[in-house]
Amino acid sequence: MGSLLEKFAGKIDLIYIDPPFATGADFKVNNEIGERGLEVEKEHTALEEKAYRDTWGKGFESYLAMLHERFIALRDLLSETGTLYVHVDPTVSPSVRLMLDEVFGSGNFLNEIAWCYKERERILDFYNPKHDVLLFYAKKRDAGRTFNWKEAVEEYSVVTRAKFKYKDEKGDYQIRGRNVQGSPVRAADGLTPEDETKYPGLTYRDYLHERAGVSPRDWWEISIINKAADERLYYPTQKPEELVKRIVGVSSNPGQLVADFFCGSGTTLATAEKLGRRWIGCDLSRWAIHVTRKRLLGIEGCKPFEVLNLGKYERKYWQGITFGESKRDGEQLAIFQYIAFILKLYGAEPLAGMQHLHGKKGKAVVHIGAVDAPVTIDEINGCIEECLAVKQTELHVLGWEWEMGLANLMVEEAKHRGVKLLLLNIPREVMEQQAVDKGDIRFFEVAHLEVDIKQDKGCKVTVGLKDFAFLYADLIPEEVRSKIKKWSDYIDYWAVDWNFQNDTFMNGWVAYRTRKERKLPLTSDPYVYEKPGKYTIMVKVVDIFGNDTSQVFETNIGH
Numbered sequence: 434m435g436s437l438l439e440k441f442a443g444k445i446d447l448i449y450i451d452p453p454f455a456t457g458a459d460f461k462v463n464n465e466i467g468e469r470g471l472e473v474e475k476e477h478t479a480l481e482e483k484a485y486r487d488t489w490g491k492g493f494e495s496y497l498a499m500l501h502e503r504f505i506a507l508r509d510l511l512s513e514t515g516t517l518y519v520h521v522d523p524t525v526s527p528s529v530r531l532m533l534d535e536v537f538g539s540g541n542f543l544n545e546i547a548w549c550y551k552e553r554e555r556i557l558d559f560y561n562p563k564h565d566v567l568l569f570y571a572k573k574r575d576a577g578r579t580f581n582w583k584e585a586v587e588e589y590s591v592v593t594r595a596k597f598k599y600k601d602e603k604g605d606y607q608i609r610g611r612n613v614q615g616s617p618v619r620a621a622d623g624l625t626p627e628d629e630t631k632y633p634g635l636t637y638r639d640y641l642h643e644r645a646g647v648s649p650r651d652w653w654e655i656s657i658i659n660k661a662a663d664e665r666l667y668y669p670t671q672k673p674e675e676l677v678k679r680i681v682g683v684s685s686n687p688g689q690l691v692a693d694f695f696c697g698s699g700t701t702l703a704t705a706e707k708l709g710r711r712w713i714g715c716d717l718s719r720w721a722i723h724v725t726r727k728r729l730l731g732i733e734g735c736k737p738f739e740v741l742n743l744g745k746y747e748r749k750y751w752q753g754i755t756f757g758e759s760k761r762d763g764e765q766l767a768i769f770q771y772i773a774f775i776l777k778l779y780g781a782e783p784l785a786g787m788q789h790l791h792g793k794k795g796k797a798v799v800h801i802g803a804v805d806a807p808v809t810i811d812e813i814n815g816c817i818e819e820c821l822a823v824k825q826t827e828l829h830v831l832g833w834e835w836e837m838g839l840a841n842l843m844v845e846e847a848k849h850r851g852v853k854l855l856l857l858n859i860p861r862e863v864m865e866q867q868a869v870d871k872g873d874i875r876f877f878e879v880a881h882l883e884v885d886i887k888q889d890k891g892c893k894v895t896v897g898l899k900d901f902a903f904l905y906a907d908l909i910p911e912e913v914r915s916k917i918k919k920w921s922d923y924i925d926y927w928a929v930d931w932n933f934q935n936d937t938f939m940n941g942w943v944a945y946r947t948r949k950e951r952k953l954p955l956t957s958d959p960y961v962y963e964k965p966g967k968y969t970i971m972v973k974v975v976d977i978f979g980n981d982t983s984q985v986f987e988t989n990i991g992h
């Protein structure tokens with residue numbers, strides 16, 4: 434979130450966040466594989482495990498510390514007229530409220546809204562907890578926030594409605610007295626048709642449909658998403674669009690910027706998109722980002738959007754590593770131990786005096802990625818620079834996670850610069866003492882993709898997927914893995930940018946599986962270039978766990 438401040442400080446009009454409640458269960462996801470819908474539960478990735486430890490490692494205290502840091506960033510991101518909704522459950526809401534009062538100022542607290550639902554009733558020895566809490570704050574109470582209350586107007590009570598007991602061609606009405614001085618029926622309601630006849634100039638028909646309605650209350654009855662609902666994405670903590678629609682409708686105007694920094698399945702972003710707002714979403718989990726991406730693509734007329742990696746990428750040092758059992762008598766020592774540990778498992782010798790290059794294995798120099806952040810393009814570029822400076826031509830980079838879309842792109846780039854680059858995953862087993870002791874550790878190459886580009890006469894091109902190496906097979910239980918017959922079952926989504934410009938990937942053609950449609954075409958629709966020439970085609974594949982693999986292809990179209 435900190436990385437957004439540079440560009441968006443003071444620019445966001447509405448923030449809704451639904452951070453994980455203090456359980457950590459949100460990281461687990463169930464997903465389907467291939468066409469036959471085999472179910473698999475994905476385990477935590479290294480990054481998620483680190484975040485989990487950061488958030489709940491020291492119990493509630495660390496959970497609150499994680500939120501506190503984010504609340505400060507939220508306040509700075511909000512515009513002067515902006516508002517914030519923090520969605521929590523009643524067990525944590527008192528502490529969160531105190532913290533928000535401190536960060537935003539208690540005078541900027543507007544409401545505590547109860548979101549009430551009735552589903553999944555249980556018999557307990559205390560009252561059934563059937564509401565969540567939304568803490569509603571203004572950045573500055575009197576700065577003129579957006580509050581379109583008519584977007585959430587409530588129905589009149591049965592008693593009020595019953596007063597509109599007469600009907601004509603325009604609708605239901607009651608008869609009221611005009612506010613005329615001296616009138617015997619001045620401002621009276623509940624008058625009869627006889628009164629109307631008797632005082633024609635002093636009465637009027639008060640129509641129900643002309644009334645503005647009741648201003649929204651601070652408790653909302655909205656059902657949770659039911660099993661058969663179209664919007665259901667099987668994301669365990671998904672919230673109903675109806676709930677978020679109310680928030681976005683009331684507290685923002687079309688064209689304004691809405692953000693959700695724990696976006697999960699993308700409910701806020703999808704709702705904002707449908708209501709014509711601009712939006713920003715973040716989530717730590719790749720799976721969440723992937724579910725959100727597909728959800729947005731499924732919205733008719735969805736405007737173009739980018740998926741970016743944000744985070745601690747600028748870090749030059751291995752800050753805050755909490756790895757293994759190492760006693761931390763200083764951060765540097767812990768980092769040194771971590772690097773030495775991974776180098777040893779990889780069979781490499783440590784290398785001293787370098788900034789990015791940590792070891793040497795045979796002819797190759799080795800770089801070890803941080804345990805709590807993905808390896809980035811910048812980081813690899815730094816390694817390549819150093820290789821060139823010390824005349825090394827083979828580089829192995831070992832990482833836990835990778836900046837989205839990095840792999841094949843970097844290998845090609847390194848090749849151009851005369852360095853043979855190998856990207857390898859650090860397997861989860863390095864955290865298991867037993868596997869380490871047995872020497873059972875294998876480092877797998879980062880996903881690889883084979884593609885066939887066919888050119889017809891003229892400038893017509895199709896892209897076909899030929900092979901895909903799925904890296905995370907070891908995260909899938911053996912009984913499920915043995916039933917998977919085709920490499921393509923591991924692919925959940927793929928897309929083609931027909932004219933990649935070395936910056937943002939633009940979806941030119943996209944195919945993905947949904948819960949309803951499990952089939953995935955492996956050949957794209959044809960694309961016709963306007964004129965012959967050299968073009969870079971980029972193909973992006975997202976696997977069933979939300980990991981991106983991208984590859985670029987230089988083509989000479991029409992020749």
Ligand SMILES: C[S@@+](CC[C@H](N)C(=O)[O-])C[C@H]1O[C@@H](n2cnc3c(N)ncnc32)[C@H](O)[C@@H]1O
Nearest residue numbers: 451453670671672695696697698700716717718
């Ligand atoms: C309760 S869910 C949000 C659900 C969402 N409102 C929806 O409708 O789908 C919380 C989300 O926070 C994400 N998360 C947990 N810790 C995080 C962190 N430290 N930074 C960013 N996202 C985090 C989880 O991956 C999860 O998707």
